Amino acid sequence: MSSAPNKALWPGLLLATLGAIAFSGKAIIVKLAYRHGVDAVTLIMLRMVFALPLFLILAWWAGRGKPPLTGRDWRVILGLGFSGYYLASYLDFAGLAYVSASFERLILYLNPTIVLFLGWLLFKRRVTGRQLIALAVSYSGVLLVFGQELHLQGANVLLGAALVFGSAISYALYLVFSGEEVKRLGAMRLTGLATTVACLLCIGQFLLLRPLSALQTVAPEVIWLSVLNATACTFAPVLMVMMAIERVGATMAAQTGMIGPMSTILMGVLILGEPFTPWVAAGTLLVMGGVWLLTRWR
Template sequence: MDKTITTPSAPYLGGLALAIGGAVLFSAKAVIAKLLYRYHIDAVTLIAFRMLFSLPVFAAVALWKMRGAAPLSTGDRWRIVGLGLVGYYLSSFLDFLGLQYITVGLERLILFLTPTFVLLISATWLRQHIGRLQWLALAVSYAGIVLVFVHDLQGGSNVLLGSALVTGSAAAYAAYLLLSGEMVKRLGALRLVAYAMCVSSAACIGQYFLLRPAAGLIQPLPVYGLSLMNGLLCTVAPVFMTMTAVQRIGAGAASQAGMIGPVSTLFLGAVVLAEPVTSWQLAGTALVLAGIYLLSSAKKANTANMANAAKTKNGT
């Protein structure tokens, strides 16, 4: 009996590579931020430089998507302003503030809990049911965070402050994901992201000029180089790489590939920043990844059950 071996197609492998590359590049922004902090700049200046370099690209995409598209309603304009302020301005600002106090490994693990925040917000405010497997996924994920947090807490009380700030960042981005779901269907992911990033960029740059003198934009040459990498390689590139990956291999496979993010950050921190990789961190990372995997499995199971129930109801 012949057995047919199915091999992944080239487009699928290309999409998978894009998803992995996007996850690694996006995670690398924490390492770039740590390098920038060595030049004694603060989070306000760091995020302003990041957006100054990424804004031209997102503005160009926004103008391109605007051509031939139906004009936005007044309600949609205000929603985009709100999404840009919550999802990219507030989330990014809290993240970079927190990075001043914690390691890049812990920061990435906390941010990786965003799907669990989406689940908790859905259960709390939207009154959605949480199944046993989802509760187990939450418990496993948070056990991993506690493991790494308790270990890193030996570095000082600022770890608590930094962890709280990054947790706020993850919660803000989870709120963005929930609020943007309906608009993504109507406007498209690329158009919505471009618009929201333009709003976020305006907020970050405007914040700088409100809180800091214009002379602070004069920095050593390495600050401009690192900020260019932060804006283009760690912001613009992963956004488009991830979107292309989702189109090629689907959101489920792309999110699974994104699980490389915390692992890559852990080892990038060790190589570039000389942050130690301990057994506690590895164990915590494994628990968080296992929890997110369980959560994605539970979501797939729920989706399949809903589809089967719909077929039964329709008599198909």
């Protein structure tokens, strides 16, 4: 009797796992693209150009038969798109020019701790002693890896870490303020619309800061990497994670997402040749352990 429910969970768990791995591949692709001399403004524009048609289709498909958007909806979508997908993405891409893919993923994995802090700061939500312990465990892990990065890559790591942490804060703001709109519009429709806003902002940013002639110097490898980033590491994992949540729930999908940092580290070692030291291993275990405790001690 119990085997049937367990079998029903497997498709959702597989989707959540594949989504987490695909999301984590984004940092690897960005680091590979940087080897061809492209800058963050151009690289994120290329990613969003190829992702834009896909998210437009998603927004249209998810909005079929739904009530039209109100003026308030559009204002909220613009704000969420700016914070959650434009600013968070740009800061992340910029930070990856200075830090390893593994360290970037660990910083982004702190997202639940930032959401907890924002809840306390903005809405006066209570933080328990257990949650503070979980926070201390997580951030001690980041400090361990930061020390290793500083030793290997120099002072620019501080700038890179600040940019990536800013990305994590920006996305945490999206999570904190998107709850009501998700209930109104649905997760798929909101994601499609907010990401479309971000795509247009990234394209507009490029047009303001770079001449169109800059595209003539972009290596063909960067174009293909951007196509891969837009499809396999941006659009596809969004769908997979949403479908996983529908099947196994948000909590189990989030717990399965713990494979993300490990897959980033593995790909960083195998594809980018990033070092894997005892400090990185210990820091990763502390970050993941702290976030796991935080989800258990809510």
